Amino acid sequence: MNTFKTEIVKTKEQSKTLAIIVVVLFIIANLYIFLIEKENQNVYLKSISFVIYFLGLFFLFGQSFIKPKPIGFFEIADTSINLRLDESQDTLLFIELDNIILKYTGYGSWWTHSIYGNKNYLLIACKNGENYNLEILLRNRSMKNDFKAFLNTEALQEKFQLKKTKNTTCEF
Template sequence: MNTEFRTEIVKTKKYRKVFSIFIVLLYVLATVYLFLIDKERVNIYLKYAAFLAYLIGAFYLFGQSFIKPKTIGIFKISNGVIHIQKDGLTKNITLNQLEKIYLKYTDYGSWSTHSIFGNKNYIEITETSGEKYNFEILIRNRTSKNDLERILNGVEFQEKFALRQLKNSRTEFIKT
């Protein structure tokens, strides 16, 4: 029985709203030009430019799941101790220092979800001293999800663990 959960602390790239709207607009215009405009009066240079805009839009809309988020640290839970390595610093939080641990669960990574590396799962750790740590973590697959679920529902963490599961999650994270 595995009593350790280890994953990466990551930072997902966020795009500006103006950039997103611009790319989607280019994608729609390129789609209309390539597939709905009469083929006899098409400018060849404009057609290639529209095709390039179409490919960029398709990558932006559908290819984001293949880009791995930037790793900024390591998060590990083992034997009732939480180990955090971030920005070259190491922090160990024991059970008596832990006030609560809160997980905002979206889903684990797979081919049918937003990201093959793991969806946006956030964990917030609060110490008894009042210091808070907020991280985006990767839950890579079902095994990782089950390991984290078993550890957080274990005797050590059960009374200090809280969970919020988003509605669009395909799998349920069970809190006992």
């Protein structure tokens, strides 16, 4: 029996106000460090500017090194989908599914958003009215191809829809 298994995760969302504050401070620190003449710089302001500069670099580029928090497992087999979230476990048979929508952003690599896997959202709607909105990780190309093979099976092909986000760099 073939199966595909991945983690269901919850990625920490950054506050928009914090992001704006960090970007403004980062720009001010860059201006102070690189554009003001060295003779006119205050030692304390220069030190604070370097701290803000490196914090800004982490905020801008270091987010991809923070691992998303796993909250469960997603497993798809030949006839069903198994979801394990916290303490509960649900098994969804393919005949019970109304549709499956994948918002695809790519898989994890050094060149994309995260080395752990990109945010790929999976919306599963059942015929009984239950909906599951999941964020899953696709870690590499082979994992993406395995998942694609399961979604292109006869049982799921008519129920599956793919939506790409604007910043998708890879084909699904």
